[in-house]
Amino acid sequence: MEISLRHVANMLNEAERIVITAHIHPDGDSLGSMLALYASLAAQGKKVWLLLDDEVPAVYRFLPGAELIRRPEGKMEADLLVVLDASDADRVTAVVEAVRAKTLNIDHHISNTKFTDYWYIDSQAAATGEIILDLLHLMKLEITADIAVNLFTAIATDCGFFRYANASSATLRHAADLIDRGARPHVIAEQLETKPLASIMTLRGVLDSLEIHAGGRIATVTVYVDAAENAAETTEGYINYPRNIEGVELAVLFKPVDDNATRVSFRSRRLDVARLALGFGGGGHARAAGCTVASGLAGAKEQILRAAERLLAESGL
Amino acid sequence: MEISLRHVANMLNEAERIVITAHIHPDGDSLGSMLALYASLAAQGKKVWLLLDDEVPAVYRFLPGAELIRRPEGKMEADLLVVLDASDADRVTAVVEAVRAKTLNIDHHISNTKFTDYWYIDSQAAATGEIILDLLHLMKLEITADIAVNLFTAIATDCGFFRYANASSATLRHAADLIDRGARPHVIAEQLETKPLASIMTLRGVLDSLEIHAGGRIATVTVYVDAAENAAETTEGYINYPRNIEGVELAVLFKPVDDNATRVSFRSRRLDVARLALGFGGGGHARAAGCTVASGLAGAKEQILRAAERLLAESGL
Structure with a gap:
C-alpha cells in the first residue's frame, strides 16, 4: 500500500522494535540512509537493528555507526522492517525471510516494484538519503553531526557529487542543510576518493x-x-x-x-x-x-x- | 579604498563605459565571473568590454559569451575597469596599462594585495562567482540561464565541484539558486570533464x-x-x-x-x-x-x- 511521508513518520513513531535493511551490494546511499535512520530512532530509545546480507565495502567504513551493521542470523520478530533504497525483493531476500514484521519500503528508484506491505517512493529525489532527511525534519528529530555525515554521503554518492542529471536544486539545498549540521564535504570526499x-x-x-x-x-x-x-x-x-x-x-x-x-x-x-x-x-x-x-x-x-x-x-x- | 557591496553596485550603476578583466591563466571562476557580469551590465544598455591578456582554454569555450573575450589592443578610456578574481597587479598588468579608468577589484582570495583604487574582497566566498551572484541579487538584475551557467561553472570549478574545504553551505545554496535559474550541473560537468x-x-x-x-x-x-x-x-x-x-x-x-x-x-x-x-x-x-x-x-x-x-x-x- 502506498503511503504518505506523514504516514511513514507515524509508523516509525508507533513501532518499538525496528529492523532497518537495504539492498545487497550496498552503496553510499543505502548505507548512509540506514545509519542515519538508525541513529535517529535509537536516540528515541527504540530497539533498532541494522541487518544487511552483505559486507560493508572498505570505502564506506568511515561512516559513523558502520560497525553496527550485522548479517541476518536465524529468525527474529519485530514491529517493523524498513527496507531502504531497494527497488525489488531479490536484493533483500535474506533479511526479509529472517525478520517477521510488517514491511515498509522507502526508495527513490522509478523502477521500484512495490514488493512490501507499505511503500513511500519519491522518484524526484536524487537519493534515498534526501527522503530520510525530509522524514527526520517532519518527525522533528535532531540531526546530529554523525547523521549529517551519513546523509551527506548518501546524497553526494548517488548524484556523483552533484555532477549527474539527478542533482536538482533541492538536492543541493539538502546538502547545504547537512553542512550546517556538521557534514564537511572535503573530509567526506577524501574518504570516498581513497582507493586501494x-x-x-x-x-x-x-x-x-x-x-x-x-x-x-x-x-x-x-x-x-x-x-x-x-x-x-x-x-x-x-x-x-x-x-x-x-x-x-x-x-x-x-x-x-x-x-x-x-x-x-x-x-x-x-x-x-x-x-x-x-x-x-x-x-x-x-x-x-x-x-x-x-x-x-x-x-x-x-x-x-x-x-x-x-x-x-x-x-x- | 575598501568599499561595500552596495558601493560596488552604485559604481556599476553610475558607470556607462565598463571594461571587465581577470587574471591571466584564466580558470572557470575568472571566466565565468567575467561573462556573467558582462551579460548583466550589457543587458542594461551599458557599453561593456571583456579584455584578457591570455587565451580562453578550450575546456571553457562552452561558456556563453566566451567568444566575446578580446586581448587588449592599444590604449582606451572607460569609466570603470573591473578586475575580477585577481589578487595582485602582476596578473592583470597588460589590461590595467591599456585602460585609463578608475579600477575596482572584486575578489575572494585572502592573499589579495589591494592594488586597485577600490576593492571588495570576501574571503569567505568559495569563488568570485559567489560574490557576483550576491551582487546581481543586490542590483536586482535578471539572472538569465546563460548567466546561471557562467556563475555555476565559476563556483563549481573553484571548489572542486563541492569537494574542497571552501565549499560552504552558502556555496551549495548559491549553486542551487543557479540550478533554479537554468544551470544544469550534468551538462556543465560533461563539458568540464572532456579532455584532449x-x-x-x-x-x-x-x-x-x-x-x-x-x-x-x-x-x-x-x-x-x-x-x-x-x-x-x-x-x-x-x-x-x-x-x-x-x-x-x-x-x-x-x-x-x-x-x-x-x-x-x-x-x-x-x-x-x-x-x-x-x-x-x-x-x-x-x-x-x-x-x-x-x-x-x-x-x-x-x-x-x-x-x-x-x-x-x-x-x-
Missing part, C-alpha cells in the same frame, strides 16, 4: 589498453575481470576515461570472460548505442548500453568495431 | 611512472613538462592519483626540468611536508608544498626519498 593500490594498478592497465579508432571517433579500453574484482569497484567507472576524450563519439569497454565470451559496454554522447548492443543480443539506453559477444577478446573487438563504424556512418557522425 | 587525447596519454605516462616506497607509505609519480604542457592543464592534478592510494602518507610528483633541476611537489594527509620542502629551499603548507632540487631526476629522487623516509620516521608515521 590495486585499483590504481587496474586503472593503469585500462589506460595502457586504450586504442583510438575511426579517426578519433571511437575509443576502446579493456579491463580484465580479475583485475576489476581486485580493485573492488565497479568496472563501469573505467569507461569514463575513453568517453571523456575530445572528439570521441563512442567509448567501448571490453571485459574478456573466456575464449567464447566477452562482455562489452558502450557509452556515447549522441550515438544510439542501444541499437549497437541490440545487434549483439544486448540492450540498454541510447547513451549507455551493453552486450556479450560469443567470442574471445580479439574476435569481439573486430565484430564490435565493424558494427560501430557502420553505425557511425549511418548516423552521419 | 594528449591529456589522457599524459595520465597514462604518469600512472606508468608510479613507484611505491617505504612499505607503501610513499608513492611517487613523474610527469614530463612537455607532456604536461601538451595536456594543457595543470600538472598538479596528477599528484592526486598517488595521494589517494590507501596507506600512502606522502605523495611526491617529480617534474624533470633539465640535468640540473627537478621540480618536486608534495601532498600528505598528516605529514608536515612544508618541513620537507624547506629542507630543499622550497616552501608551502603543511599538507601541500614544493621545491626545486638542483639535480636531474634520478639524483633528485634519491635525495627526496632519503629525506622523506627520515621525516616519516621522525614523525612516527
Whole structure:
C-alpha cells in the first residue's frame, strides 16, 4: 500500500522494535540512509537493528555507526522492517525471510516494484538519503553531526557529487542543510576518493589498453575481470576515461570472460548505442548500453568495431 | 579604498563605459565571473568590454559569451575597469596599462594585495562567482540561464565541484539558486570533464611512472613538462592519483626540468611536508608544498626519498 511521508513518520513513531535493511551490494546511499535512520530512532530509545546480507565495502567504513551493521542470523520478530533504497525483493531476500514484521519500503528508484506491505517512493529525489532527511525534519528529530555525515554521503554518492542529471536544486539545498549540521564535504570526499593500490594498478592497465579508432571517433579500453574484482569497484567507472576524450563519439569497454565470451559496454554522447548492443543480443539506453559477444577478446573487438563504424556512418557522425 | 557591496553596485550603476578583466591563466571562476557580469551590465544598455591578456582554454569555450573575450589592443578610456578574481597587479598588468579608468577589484582570495583604487574582497566566498551572484541579487538584475551557467561553472570549478574545504553551505545554496535559474550541473560537468587525447596519454605516462616506497607509505609519480604542457592543464592534478592510494602518507610528483633541476611537489594527509620542502629551499603548507632540487631526476629522487623516509620516521608515521 502506498503511503504518505506523514504516514511513514507515524509508523516509525508507533513501532518499538525496528529492523532497518537495504539492498545487497550496498552503496553510499543505502548505507548512509540506514545509519542515519538508525541513529535517529535509537536516540528515541527504540530497539533498532541494522541487518544487511552483505559486507560493508572498505570505502564506506568511515561512516559513523558502520560497525553496527550485522548479517541476518536465524529468525527474529519485530514491529517493523524498513527496507531502504531497494527497488525489488531479490536484493533483500535474506533479511526479509529472517525478520517477521510488517514491511515498509522507502526508495527513490522509478523502477521500484512495490514488493512490501507499505511503500513511500519519491522518484524526484536524487537519493534515498534526501527522503530520510525530509522524514527526520517532519518527525522533528535532531540531526546530529554523525547523521549529517551519513546523509551527506548518501546524497553526494548517488548524484556523483552533484555532477549527474539527478542533482536538482533541492538536492543541493539538502546538502547545504547537512553542512550546517556538521557534514564537511572535503573530509567526506577524501574518504570516498581513497582507493586501494590495486585499483590504481587496474586503472593503469585500462589506460595502457586504450586504442583510438575511426579517426578519433571511437575509443576502446579493456579491463580484465580479475583485475576489476581486485580493485573492488565497479568496472563501469573505467569507461569514463575513453568517453571523456575530445572528439570521441563512442567509448567501448571490453571485459574478456573466456575464449567464447566477452562482455562489452558502450557509452556515447549522441550515438544510439542501444541499437549497437541490440545487434549483439544486448540492450540498454541510447547513451549507455551493453552486450556479450560469443567470442574471445580479439574476435569481439573486430565484430564490435565493424558494427560501430557502420553505425557511425549511418548516423552521419 | 575598501568599499561595500552596495558601493560596488552604485559604481556599476553610475558607470556607462565598463571594461571587465581577470587574471591571466584564466580558470572557470575568472571566466565565468567575467561573462556573467558582462551579460548583466550589457543587458542594461551599458557599453561593456571583456579584455584578457591570455587565451580562453578550450575546456571553457562552452561558456556563453566566451567568444566575446578580446586581448587588449592599444590604449582606451572607460569609466570603470573591473578586475575580477585577481589578487595582485602582476596578473592583470597588460589590461590595467591599456585602460585609463578608475579600477575596482572584486575578489575572494585572502592573499589579495589591494592594488586597485577600490576593492571588495570576501574571503569567505568559495569563488568570485559567489560574490557576483550576491551582487546581481543586490542590483536586482535578471539572472538569465546563460548567466546561471557562467556563475555555476565559476563556483563549481573553484571548489572542486563541492569537494574542497571552501565549499560552504552558502556555496551549495548559491549553486542551487543557479540550478533554479537554468544551470544544469550534468551538462556543465560533461563539458568540464572532456579532455584532449594528449591529456589522457599524459595520465597514462604518469600512472606508468608510479613507484611505491617505504612499505607503501610513499608513492611517487613523474610527469614530463612537455607532456604536461601538451595536456594543457595543470600538472598538479596528477599528484592526486598517488595521494589517494590507501596507506600512502606522502605523495611526491617529480617534474624533470633539465640535468640540473627537478621540480618536486608534495601532498600528505598528516605529514608536515612544508618541513620537507624547506629542507630543499622550497616552501608551502603543511599538507601541500614544493621545491626545486638542483639535480636531474634520478639524483633528485634519491635525495627526496632519503629525506622523506627520515621525516616519516621522525614523525612516527
